[in-house]
Amino acid sequence: MPKIPTQEELEQRKRVQINAETVTNAQSNDFPHHWPGEDHSWNLDYFKSQFRVKFEKNERYDAEFSLIGLDTSVANAFRRILIAEIPTLAIETVFINQNTSIIADEVLAHRMGLVPLTASRKGLDWMSWYREPTEEDRGSGQPMDYNACQLRLEAACTWLDDDAINRANRGETDPNKLYKNHSIYAKDLVWVPSGQQNDKFEEPLRPTNPDILLVKMRPGQKIELFVQAIKGIGQDHAKFSPVATASYRLMPTIDITKPILGQDAKKFARCFPKGVIELEKVTEEEASEKKELEGKEGELKAVVKNPMRDTVSRECLRHPEFKDKVKLGRVRDHFIFKVESTGQWDSDLLFLESVKLLKVKCERVKRGLDAMMG
Amino acid sequence: MSSQNYSYNPSGQQASAPVTAESGRSVEYTCGDCDASVQLKRGEPIRCRNCGHRVLYKQRTNRMVQFEAR
Numbered sequence: 001m002p003k004i005p006t007q008e009e010l011e012q013r014k015r016v017q018i019n020a021e022t023v024t025n026a027q028s029n030d031f032p033h034h035w036p037g038e039d040h041s042w043n044l045d046y047f048k049s050q051f052r053v054k055f056e057k058n059e060r061y062d063a064e065f066s067l068i069g070l071d072t073s074v075a076n077a078f079r080r081i082l083i084a085e086i087p088t089l090a091i092e093t094v095f096i097n098q099n100t101s102i103i104a105d106e107v108l109a110h111r112m113g114l115v116p117l118t119a120s121r122k123g124l125d126w127m128s129w130y131r132e133p134t135e136e137d138r139g140s141g142q143p144m145d146y147n148a149c150q151l152r153l154e155a156a157c158t159w160l161d162d163d164a165i166n167r168a169n170r171g172e173t174d175p176n177k178l179y180k181n182h183s184i185y186a187k188d189l190v191w192v193p194s195g196q197q198n199d200k201f202e203e204p205l206r207p208t209n210p211d212i213l214l215v216k217m218r219p220g221q222k223i224e225l226f227v228q229a230i231k232g233i234g235q236d237h238a239k240f241s242p243v244a245t246a247s248y249r250l251m252p253t254i255d256i257t258k259p260i261l262g263q264d265a266k267k268f269a270r271c272f273p274k275g276v277i278e279l280e281k282v283t284e285e286e287a288s289e290k291k292e293l294e295g296k297e298g299e300l301k302a303v304v305k306n307p308m309r310d311t312v313s314r315e316c317l318r319h320p321e322f323k324d325k326v327k328l329g330r331v332r333d334h335f336i337f338k339v340e341s342t343g344q345w346d347s348d349l350l351f352l353e354s355v356k357l358l359k360v361k362c363e364r365v366k367r368g369l370d371a372m373m374g
Numbered sequence: 375m376s377s378q379n380y381s382y383n384p385s386g387q388q389a390s391a392p393v394t395a396e397s398g399r400s401v402e403y404t405c406g407d408c409d410a411s412v413q414l415k416r417g418e419p420i421r422c423r424n425c426g427h428r429v430l431y432k433q434r435t436n437r438m439v440q441f442e443a444r
Binding site for chain 2: 090091092093094095096097098099100105106109110112113114220227237239
């Protein structure tokens with residue numbers, strides 16, 4: 001007969017304890033043969049009953065959500081897939097016809113590569129992979145409308161008017177008052193749709209952030225180039241990574257074991273970021289129930305309001321008056337994900353895509369195992 | 375470092391002519407002093423028509439150069 005631990009004990013088991021100088025109980029222990037007499041074999045129905053997803057924020061380019069009840073290995077797999085394996089479009093080749101600016105060609109090309117692009121999801125899904133031809137392999141051949149997008153950048157800096165040069169000689173230094181086109185931004189990259197791209201892309205391909213400064217120029221300098229953007233993954237180069245941030249942290253916990261009152265409560269609240277600890281008046285009911293609160297009704301008491309916002313700085317453990325009154329920790333199976341898209345995917349879709357990719361990988365392993373056994 | 379190759383421009387638009395070719399062709403230079411553009415033919419004195427400065431800079435080629443954005 002398997003032993004069934006109480007809910008409270010289960011909670012304690014998955015609590016990472018954060019002490020003044022050490023972190024303990026960090027490893028997971030919900031696997032078979034760890035707890036004598038208990039069955040911890042993995043079970044889909046049990047997982048389904050325990051697993052929860054909670055969205056804290058879901059904006060297009062910024063999502064924050066909690067995954068509760070899964071193992072670190074899985075959560076980390078999602079994070080790594082988000083960063084390195086979801087395909088996006090990025091500038092790969094730069095053809096420079098003219099560049100007399102002070103930025104060297106290769107530096108300029110590198111800069112252009114890092115500019116995040118955006119377009120309609122449908123068009124990006126339709127794009128296929130481009131493989132560069134080598135001597136022994138012809139790759140995917142010439143870049144075509146279905147595997148490469150072309151953008152143009154043409155700019156020349158001039159004096160603003162005939163008198164500008166005289167103003168410069170007189171000591172004027174504000175470039176806005178002297179030159180035309182003195183700063184070239186990402187928005188100056190213009191998409192040149194070709195072939196089927198005209199129908200497949202509902203929204204034009206463009207840099208996500210129009211105001212990224214690419215080059216500064218002075219009169220007489222000129223840039224004339226076109227670039228090819230292809231699909232790639234973050235493993236190949238960071239410019240293909242679809243996320244600016246994809247990270248998780250564990251849910252912090254703050255347990256106040258003995259009441260913290262009055263001035264101490266105010267000082268305690270200051271040990272945490274705003275909104276984590278709040279002050280409440282001790283009610284009559286509490287005062288009559290708890291021995292420590294006897295005769296303290298009306299006094300201010302520290303209460304934990306929003307532990308999620310805590311940075312777990314452990315500041316409160318440095319003060320001797322709080323040392324024995326508070327316990328800090330983290331919940332080992334509560335992952336607070338933060339996903340910030342660079343513009344080609346919606347942040348929530350990105351996560352779903354990472355789930356899809358992990359599934360595909362698992363199926364590949366399964367097929368491999370089947371082939372090995374049978 | 376990034377790899378690069380100097381490839382021939384297939385569209386062939388106004389690729390600058392070699393300097394030593396036909397003596398009739400003129401090449402554009404930039405004056406080192408007054409920044410004016412100077413057209414020079416073969417055998418002409420190297421001198422700016424605008425200010426008489428004797429240092430002229432050769433201009434960058436119009437040929438296309440291909441780079442990897444990495």
